[in-house]
Amino acid sequence: MRPLVAPSVSVLNLGIGDFAATARAGGARAIHLDWRPPAADGESAWALARLFGDDSDKDAVGSRIDRANREAMSRLLDAQPVLVDVARRASEVWPDLGRTILHAGPPIEWGRMCRPMRGAIIGAILYEGWAGTPKAAGKLATSGEIAFAPGHHRGAVGAMAGVVSPSMPLFVVRNAARGNIAYAPIADGGGRSLQFGVYETEVGDRLKLIQRFIGPGLKRALSTLEGGLPLKPIIAQALHMGDELHGRTTAATSLVFRAFTRPLLDAGLDRRTVVAILRHIQSTPGFFLNLAMAAAKAALDAAHGVADSSLVTAIARNGVETGIRVSGLGERWFTAPAEMPSGVIVPPYTAVDANPDLGDSAIVEAAGLGAFALGAGLGLVTAVGGTAEAALDLTRDLDSVTLARNPAFTLPALDFVGAPTGIDVRKVVDNGVRPAIVTAIAHRQAGLGQIGMGLARAPMACFVGAVAALARALGAAS
């Protein structure tokens, strides 16, 4: 067969990959560059071009965004989240809560909710005593007597279903740098827990133990610590101990166990309560995740509301849709259908049993942890089915969508560079790299709980929508 191209020809192929193979088959050296035009469509491409900075013109739209992002990033990086209290019940924090149940992700009505979220809500209704059976609880949920709202709308974040009902205790995390506050419920156990949609009796019993002993006990222990418990040093240390602070918080949980032991002994609690609290922390490897989430929320809320900023201040999933918020674009959610996570699913279950991406926990990715720190969390990589090298590559890739490397959160295996932090919606659309999210995988039916662990990606459409809105807001739309 006669070569199509002379063997001395070298081909650099852009676009359709098959052309490179053809050239190679013809005997040429061919390198395929995985390049796509920036932005998903023509409109975004034009908007993007106007939204990027022009150093020669400080009044240009791009320069305004860059300045706003510097301000937003300094607020994000300067945050000092401190666990200052444990509220006895959510209704004490928000006296107007009534019969509202908070949930994860952007707003969603009962009829569209995924089954694990419905399961968690049924469990919360039973726990509140508003109904006596799961069936009656389901009926009440559809009756219109219960209101539903995203936790984010109250400054709260919750893992998986993210359900907060009025009598649940809440961690109170204050950003000492700016005084703003974020909330999260106390983790109610491992995979067979309320937040995975399980509402069996044991789950209800554990929620009551949390309400009666664990919440109040932690509150009293905290009161012995002047100024509360700073979370940033724990997160920084845990990153040096194999955690990425989303899928794995084993080290951070161990550190917080240690940090609470002395205050629990000093708080005048009876020995049984101390033992019950420490046992709960010890048997809940994800205990620290809710604190990491509240810390991330407190840091990102401080960075929210900077006019013109293109910084992502929240990523949240309700199991049906994934939504993002952007610092300069107010309270609006930019949503798209939630994607399926991929990873390791524990037999007998398989990928078809998985619920789409769920939970407020992606707030930690928005703050530069989780997948953005996976290079630190090598303890996790086997659990999500990856290799150490792939984990390091992912962290390097995510550098292309972020605004800074966090000097406070360094990654040992990458020679102590900071975790890539602060997602810029412009960069996501421009580079075509979607933010990755480490995530637990829930069974798509209620009551079956966690079935795996993996990675998901935030949908590109969220970022395309945000870029278009930013262009319109700044008068840069076509």
Added chain:
Amino acid sequence: MRPLVAPSVSVLNLGIGDFAATARAGGARAIHLDWRPPAADGESAWALARLFGDDSDKDAVGSRIDRANREAMSRLLDAQPVLVDVARRASEVWPDLGRTILHAGPPIEWGRMCRPMRGAIIGAILYEGWAGTPKAAGKLATSGEIAFAPGHHRGAVGAMAGVVSPSMPLFVVRNAARGNIAYAPIADGGGRSLQFGVYETEVGDRLKLIQRFIGPGLKRALSTLEGGLPLKPIIAQALHMGDELHGRTTAATSLVFRAFTRPLLDAGLDRRTVVAILRHIQSTPGFFLNLAMAAAKAALDAAHGVADSSLVTAIARNGVETGIRVSGLGERWFTAPAEMPSGVIVPPYTAVDANPDLGDSAIVEAAGLGAFALGAGLGLVTAVGGTAEAALDLTRDLDSVTLARNPAFTLPALDFVGAPTGIDVRKVVDNGVRPAIVTAIAHRQAGLGQIGMGLARAPMACFVGAVAALARALGAAS
């Protein structure tokens, strides 16, 4: 200038590196291979040649050694070290101890001891009440009334000076796989501690606190745990949490803190004792090192005494000499002058203030931890002045002197391969790679304590001596 060699010539240079530079200057492509003839001298080279296996002849000396090493390695890798007790005092363990003070490393008399070891012995004499002042203690030490012996000769290992005196409590670690027992004292604090040669009042007070409360309290807590506290799972987990288990045991200490909390609460101790014990563990980041050392000693003792084996079963330094023991060569120490560690020294001190390599702690390297697991202990690399890449390279290098990779101790950043484990004296001499040791650096004067952290190498002469002895023992000497 006319080229010395034609530009098309490629040079592979062995031996003297300057030749490669000359070839390059002459315009040639030159690669220098850092190769030296195996073994340090002609005699060793001939001995070595006879000591390496010949698969075709199972009666050959090398084949006998290989078989012995397989037996020794299976004992080392199968070890199950368990903390089973805390002895109230060393004199209970060894009723014949009398006025003997145990020390680190191979045997050494008072007159040749380094100053930090003398300082620790003075501190131990004061603590025992055998003298009332440092001056009187020093006089007693020289009087001949006090005997000195290596801890290793009693199955005990101690960090730095490694001093054990009769009324010190001891950790009792039993290798459940074979029933043999190893001992280590309880870490008496950080850098300004007895084992670094400091004998000020605070050090004596802390030793008494350990004797009266911490040792007995830990003993009672342990008695509530049926079967004791298995150390292998803690070590394995800590390797996934940034520890290499010599210079950094932060994670393991945190895990052991957690493991002891519940037993301490269950043991019926008064609250003040519990708080004092937990505070001591929390304020001693190296608390777990002594347990890691006793675990390593218990595992290596099981592998000791296998006829014909060339496995190193101990590396120990007394601050003047470094010694090794070999499984098939009995109780003999192969010694050479201790080397100077290099690393990070805290100002105002500099390298001239450092004491030569000191302590029994290199037992953990002999068991495949410490420098051999530095690829796991990335949390340590900045403390010893290295980079993550160099740490990974060191672990890969040490593979060339070891007999196996330990499947129980895996290294995340090297994609979960096992730590290179089991030093073969033949391989050290053959490859010219000296085992590396992570080490704290003591001031060479008594009383000043720890001044840094770094890496040392075991001297080649120890291994050359062992190879020669093995050749003689096996009738393979020239």
